[in-house]
Amino acid sequence: MAIPDQVVPAAQADNVLPAANLIKGVKKNLQVNIRKAALNDLDNVIDLASEYIIYSLSPYRDVLIEKIKEFRRKDFQNLKNILDFEKTALYIAENEKGEFLGHILIFITPFESAMGELQGYIFDLAVKQEYWGKGIGKLLIRQAEEFTKEKGLNYLTLGVSSSNQRAIKLYESLGFKEERKKFIKKVINGNFNPPG
Numbered sequence: 491m492a493i494p495d496q497v498v499p500a501a502q503a504d505n506v507l508p509a510a511n512l513i514k515g516v517k518k519n520l521q522v523n524i525r526k527a528a529l530n531d532l533d534n535v536i537d538l539a540s541e542y543i544i545y546s547l548s549p550y551r552d553v554l555i556e557k558i559k560e561f562r563r564k565d566f567q568n569l570k571n572i573l574d575f576e577k578t579a580l581y582i583a584e585n586e587k588g589e590f591l592g593h594i595l596i597f598i599t600p601f602e603s604a605m606g607e608l609q610g611y612i613f614d615l616a617v618k619q620e621y622w623g624k625g626i627g628k629l630l631i632r633q634a635e636e637f638t639k640e641k642g643l644n645y646l647t648l649g650v651s652s653s654n655q656r657a658i659k660l661y662e663s664l665g666f667k668e669e670r671k672k673f674i675k676k677v678i679n680g681n682f683n684p685p686g
């Protein structure tokens with residue numbers, strides 16, 4: 491499939507937010523710009539998403555980390571085919587030098603099929619570790635909220651591994667509520683080991 495041409499080149503990006511004006515606790519002297527992704531951002535996004543899948547691992551599944559990373563990388567390589575900004579939005583956080591700091595990927599999806607309602611869904615959020623705790627994750631989520639609102643949708647949702655306490659705290663601090671719980675039971679080869 492051809493790469494869609496609706497992807498907005500970085501030069502046309504229209505969403506430059508001075509983080510310090512928006513987010514409590516953003517460190518001074520760190521200017522963060524949030525902008526729509528351009529095609530040449532995808533390598534950075536794919537690398538970070540594949541590397542940081544480790545933060546979303548389930549403590550209840552037997553996984554081979556390298557295999558999971560490889561799976562994630564292949565999954566994200568499909569982004570080139572779906573990045574059309576109608577049903578998908580990819581935003582990049584960068585510093586004043588234009589260095590890549592993180593990304594957020596949102597789909598519009600009927601994920602909550604029981605309710606039959608389209609909604610925004612955060613498929614991936616990641617910030618480079620050396621920039622954690624500076625409010626960049628919050629900025630990216632605020633941007634996802636804006637995108638969802640612009641699409642006329644009432645709700646923004648996401649899934650997070652129960653072990654990812656850092657991300658859970660972040661979502662709760664922004665007003666997200668736990669809506670459902672997912673359960674897992676191992677049915678072949680015995681019981682779970684206790685997590686941790």
Ligand SMILES: CC(C)(COP(=O)(O)OP(=O)(O)OC[C@H]1O[C@@H](n2cnc3c(N)ncnc32)[C@H](O)[C@@H]1OP(=O)(O)O)[C@@H](O)C(=O)NCCC(=O)NCCS
Pocket residue numbers: 515542545546615616617618621622623624625626627628629649650651654655656657659660663
């Ligand atoms: C989760 C993640 C995106 C957060 O990015 P970030 O830029 O550090 O987030 P922010 O600085 O905007 O948010 C900080 C919030 O996280 C929480 N937090 C910050 N430092 C924390 C710490 N050391 N321990 C626990 N929670 C912490 C707090 O709720 C904090 O809010 P506060 O500043 O009002 O107290 C980032 O840690 C990351 O990339 N993690 C790996 C990938 C991942 O887990 N993605 C989410 C998958 S669902």
